[in-house]
Amino acid sequence: MRLSLRELSVVFRGPDGGRLPALGPISFEVAAEEFVCVVGPSGCGKSTLIRALAGLQLPSSGQALCDGDLIDRPMQRFAIMFQDANLMPWRTVLDNIALPLEIAGISRAERHKTVRKLLPQLHLESFALAYPAELSGGMSQRVALGRVIVQNPRVWLLDEPFGALDALTREKLSLELLRLRRRNLQTVIMVTHDISEAVLLADRVIVMSRRPGRLVADIRVDLPRPRLPEMIFDEKFLQLAKRVRAEIESLGA
Amino acid sequence: MGKKGNTSFQERASDLPIHIGATLRRLSPILALGCLLLLWQFISERELISHILVPPPRAVYLAFVEALGDGRLPKHAFVTLEEMLYGLLLGVGIGLAVGYAIAKLPLLEYILAPIIVGFQSTPIVAYAPLLVIWFGSGPTSKVVTTAVIVFFPTLVNTIVGIRGVSPNLRDMMRSLKAGRWQMFRHLEAPSALPVILAGLKTSATLAVIGAVVGEFVSQGSGLGYLVTSARNLYDTPLVIVAVLTMTAISLSLYGLVGFVEWRFLVWQRRSSM
Numbered sequence: 001m002r003l004s005l006r007e008l009s010v011v012f013r014g015p016d017g018g019r020l021p022a023l024g025p026i027s028f029e030v031a032a033e034e035f036v037c038v039v040g041p042s043g044c045g046k047s048t049l050i051r052a053l054a055g056l057q058l059p060s061s062g063q064a065l066c067d068g069d070l071i072d073r074p075m076q077r078f079a080i081m082f083q084d085a086n087l088m089p090w091r092t093v094l095d096n097i098a099l100p101l102e103i104a105g106i107s108r109a110e111r112h113k114t115v116r117k118l119l120p121q122l123h124l125e126s127f128a129l130a131y132p133a134e135l136s137g138g139m140s141q142r143v144a145l146g147r148v149i150v151q152n153p154r155v156w157l158l159d160e161p162f163g164a165l166d167a168l169t170r171e172k173l174s175l176e177l178l179r180l181r182r183r184n185l186q187t188v189i190m191v192t193h194d195i196s197e198a199v200l201l202a203d204r205v206i207v208m209s210r211r212p213g214r215l216v217a218d219i220r221v222d223l224p225r226p227r228l229p230e231m232i233f234d235e236k237f238l239q240l241a242k243r244v245r246a247e248i249e250s251l252g253a
Numbered sequence: 254m255g256k257k258g259n260t261s262f263q264e265r266a267s268d269l270p271i272h273i274g275a276t277l278r279r280l281s282p283i284l285a286l287g288c289l290l291l292l293w294q295f296i297s298e299r300e301l302i303s304h305i306l307v308p309p310p311r312a313v314y315l316a317f318v319e320a321l322g323d324g325r326l327p328k329h330a331f332v333t334l335e336e337m338l339y340g341l342l343l344g345v346g347i348g349l350a351v352g353y354a355i356a357k358l359p360l361l362e363y364i365l366a367p368i369i370v371g372f373q374s375t376p377i378v379a380y381a382p383l384l385v386i387w388f389g390s391g392p393t394s395k396v397v398t399t400a401v402i403v404f405f406p407t408l409v410n411t412i413v414g415i416r417g418v419s420p421n422l423r424d425m426m427r428s429l430k431a432g433r434w435q436m437f438r439h440l441e442a443p444s445a446l447p448v449i450l451a452g453l454k455t456s457a458t459l460a461v462i463g464a465v466v467g468e469f470v471s472q473g474s475g476l477g478y479l480v481t482s483a484r485n486l487y488d489t490p491l492v493i494v495a496v497l498t499m500t501a502i503s504l505s506l507y508g509l510v511g512f513v514e515w516r517f518l519v520w521q522r523r524s525s526m
Contacts, residue, residue, distance in 0.1 A: 056424050080428045086421045090443045090520045099439070103429045131520045151429075 001077070001154045001187050003030040003053065007062035009212065010048050021212035023048045025062055028206060028215055033185040037198035039244065040208030040216075041251060046191040049213065050159040053189060054080045066155070079153035083160040085140035087132040094119075094128040097146040115150060121180065122146045138169040145173075149180060156181075158190040162197070170194070171229065174201055178227055195248070199240045200227055207247040217247040308490045313497075316490035325479070330498050332475040336392055336467065337460040337502070340399020344463075345456060348404045349449070352411025362412075373405045377463065381470045390471035399463030403456035410452025414445025447521060450514045457506035461499050476502075 009024035023045030030036050038046050051057035052064050055074040064071040066078075079100075087096045094115055095102075101111035119125040122142045132140060141161060148156060161177075162170040174197055181188065192198050198205045199221055207217040221240055223231060231237050290310065296302055297309035304312070320326035355361045381398050388394035418441055426440050468477025476495045483491035515522070 051424070054424075054428050056427060074428045074430050076430075078428070080425070082421055082425070084421055086419070086425050088422065088440070088443070090446075090518075100429050103426075103431050103435055103439070131523045133520075134523065 001067050002032045003155065003187060003189070004028070004065045005049075005053075005062070006065065008049075008052060008059045008064055009061050010045065010052060010057060011060040011212075023052070023211075023213050026208070026213065026215050027062075028218060030187055030189060030204075033187055035181075035188040035201060035203045036190070036206060037202035037204070038189065038191045038206045038208060039193070039195060039198050039248065040213055041210050041248070042193070044208045044211050045213035046208060047159050049208075050080065050157050050189065050191055053155075054078060054157050056080075075155075077151075077154040078157060079148040079151045079155070080157040081144050081148050081159065081161045083163040085132070085137075085144040087140060087143055089132050092129050092131060093124055093135070093143050096132065096143050097150055100147060100151045115146070118146055118150060137165050138173060141165065141173060142176075145177065145180070154186055156186050156188040156190075158188065160191050160193065163193060170197070175227075175229060177201070195241050195244050196232055199223075199237060199244060200229075200232060205240075205244050207244060209251055216251065217244075219243055219247070305487060305489060308493070313490045313493045316488070317494045320491060320494055326494065326498065329474055329476050329479045329495070330502065332392070333461070333464050333468065333477070333499070334502060336395040336464040336475065337399055337506075339392075339396045340463055341403055341456060341460050343396060344400035344403035344460075345407045345453065347400070348407025348452075348456075349411050351404075352408045353415055355408075356412045356415035369405070369408065372401070377402055378466055381466050384467070385471045390473060394471060395464050395467030395475070398467035399460050402459050402463035402466075406452045406455040406459065407449070410448045410455075411445065414448035415441055417448065418444045447514075447518055450510060450518070454507055454510045454514075457510050458503050460506065461503040465499060 005024075005027050007025040007027055009026070010022045012020040012022050014020045026049070038049065040046055048057060052059055053071060055071050055078070058072065066075055069075075088099070091099065094112065097115045097118065098111040101114060102108075106114075116128070119128055122145065124139065124142055124146065127135065127139065132143070135143065144161070162173050165173065178201060190198075190201065200223075202221050205217075205219045205221060206215060207219070208214065209216045219240065223234070223236060223240070293307070294310055297304065297307055308316075317326070351365070355365065377398065381394075384397050384401070385394045388397050422440055422444070423436070426436050431439065464475065465477035465480075468475040469481060472478050472481065476499050479495040480492050483489075483495065
């Protein structure tokens, strides 16, 4: 599915009634099955961008479109993942992953069958009946990832999905994300802080300015696929990472 | 965090003194109760206080057997229990509904707060006679008194519980295109349940106060009536029997809610391991 942002901006109302511009106006296109990473200083409106694409935040002006249709509410075949795993503490791993199927009205037996098939890919097969409080941060994010995959979405909206994890877990999970995606190509928009993560995963890296975030740079990453962890030592990778870093640094401290 | 659970379990198993401490802790309320009974026995044996004021435990026991045998105790206890249960049903039901509405519509809180806080800060004993005037001297006025008294903790905990629902989980449910009912059934209700059950525990113990206050105000039947009539006859043992029965009823209800908590909040037990 193709996404486009047209002069999209979001302005919040401050506690004193004043205007708090949070995002944009920003315009860019994401081709079908493209993987785009969005980087930028904290508080630049990256999360607002994801929420606008998810149909959770109405724009103050401009539009977000999906294959030409206006995104004005949560869309079919869109899935969203947050920095916090956002699991329901009263549901087991199995039932957390099965939640989207339950909302969609799929029978218990059917949804358990689907989720059980998915668990080995997520390395969670021995945790089906565990509760979220019994999981590590990395495992919780795997459950959240499972909850995305089970929806069989065409568009993945990822808001710093691995932001709260340690560097090693984070790298491992981001490569797992690529592997899980390869089986079934989708359009992905992922917000991240991490320049290497952005360059390693994405087809394009979009750099946003300070609040209210506007588009500063749109950098194509022409590294071959499949992406491998050792690519981070390639000359080409380093050049791209340096370019992204230079764009972010040009925004000023 | 599963790992953390394991280590604490091992610590507990290897550290025997802590285990003995836990047993002692569990037995201590029984020990305290035993000491109280011994003190009571001692006072009445020496007649340190007149038997009319503090009858010996045996007299109370005999009064209990007699009241049980002639059916007075079960009859009155049943009346009180029935008033309490209907009162709980009414008060908790309205508390849940109004609490949910207030949590969803903050404007309602501004409108209703003065009325609700006013009601809550007035002693129930003061306006119980009014309720008898309005609802008659039959069981209805007692049911209403109970309902009024259990309404408040249910209301407050429902508001706290529903407002405490994680906004991120709300967004997640919205992105799954969950409808209003699904939002309630899959997110709001389970998320608020622990807080609501805590409120229900408070309500369960308050219910007996409501019923008995009602019975004090308008006579007829129930444990409150049994207390008043026994007092008029200077039958102190029977007064004590009636009072202890109220305690037993109230503790049983508290225990029942505790059991429901234990049964339905498995995830909380697993989480705090």
